[in-house]
Amino acid sequence: MEWIKNMSNVIEYIERHLDREISYEEAASIANNSKYYFQRIFHYVTGLSLSEYIRRRRMSEAALELQRTDIKVLDVALKYGYSSPTAFNRAFKSVHKVSPMSAKKKGVTLISFPPIEFSIKVKGDTPMSYRIEDKPAFRIAGLRLRLTEDMEKNQKIIPDFWNEIVKTKEFSEICLLSEDNPKGVLGVSVYKDPENIFYYIASATKKDVSEKYFVYEIPASTWVIFENDGHFRESVQSVFNRFYTEWLLGSGYMYAELPDIEVYPIKNEKMGEGSTEVWISIKKDEVN
Template sequence: MIGTLNSLVDLVELDVGEPLDVDAFARKHATTEYHLRRMFSALAQMPLSEYARRRRMTRAAADLVSGAPSLLDVAVAYGYGSAEAFGRAFRAVHGISPADARERGGPLSTQPMLRFRLSVEGSVPMDVTITTRPAFALAGHAAQVPLLHQGVNPHIQEHIAALAPEEHARLKALSNTEPPGILAVTEGVDPEAPEGSPLTYLHGVAVTDTTPVPEDLDVIALEAGTWAVFSSQGPFPETLQQLWAATATDWFPSNPWRLRPGPSILRYLEFTGTHAACELWLPVERAR
């Protein structure tokens, strides 16, 4: 996977004026566009589309300050149909217009070319179990919250705090299949989603697909499939956030599995507020 991601970075450099055909690239490298975008985002801490845009604007800025014939020539070279559209994209990255960059030479915001490397230094200890589950459902209380990569998400905390104690007891009583107990579920995270993008957070439990669910609860139905279950423990929330990153840096590159679309499920085995032992359930499929 590390080699595939570096080849993808090379493709960004080659096709500066053409839309990236990530689906065709993924098929050529025996993987899926979904898995590739998720791995890129997890490791680069930015979506692939954002990286490609920043690299193109970095190279476009170099062309401008080195004396390109015209703004329109540069715009067309980097895949824009008009100088106006190019100008908006340029300003979004650099904070100044192409004309100002050409006249004054900057200041410019440069996006270095990425190069992925596999390193085990400081890796998060984790145990992994592969399990195949029949169809089941997740039932509970859902809310739209912004995506945050670091620290405690206060929006999730507020959502949980708003639930009455007896509601937690009702959910626990409803749980009747793996993974057991109260679960923290995130769904709807697009591989291209930057930080701050909305996602669905569900505070709920797992039930069989034939379990009657009260009408006041939100439900996420899941098809039968394989899950990778990662176990780890340590300071909260750093351990959980590092665990997710470690699946991308350490586990997926060296194992014949890839992510498939679906929610991520967090099960707390122990939680003190500052320390947590947890399981992270990720939907996977065998890589071809």
């Protein structure tokens, strides 16, 4: 249950620093993750990006101060890290739907966002089909999209990337490259460093490929593979959420922070019906 303790400690850190600078690096260190993977995990588990959660908490506290004290709006803005009144007004209205000045009035409706609490919940009513495999390093080749550390933005641009690529002849060529496991067309999220975050639409292959395709080698690892019949009944976010909040607990494993892989079946050089999978790298949990 170490991840629950770590995530709870992160929330405590954020609460202590709502009126100060919040370091994403420090938050990630508390969670025992890299900065990128911590933001990824936080979004999957909570459904919010780290920046959005912090913004909501700050605006929730700002609203309380505006209602219960005579503090000036500008002073509240500065307290919560906004040097521009315009930026503070925009952030406040995005949460409460009213201006900071209006929040001082009696009877105005405001939104409260309490701190997130992490706890163990009794689940298991929905089964998860999975298998564990050790796999040597393998090579993928395909097209890629540069991502950002903003998970919400990535979740908007990745579907657009798929819609664009599946209409091209390159997509058919990528499908034909598939020969190695995992077989199928792959959606692969790769993080090397803050300047090199990419999402690949690719195939696992040993074939020589055109220079127009990007090649990346996935390191050898142990993988937990979640299966679905037909197209995904659950979104990748839902699968990852259940991996982290249900499957990982008591499994004796921890997240290995390697590329996450979506596997889609190929039929006649197109994505077709069949078993779809999510591959997540894991390693033995030395704590347990």
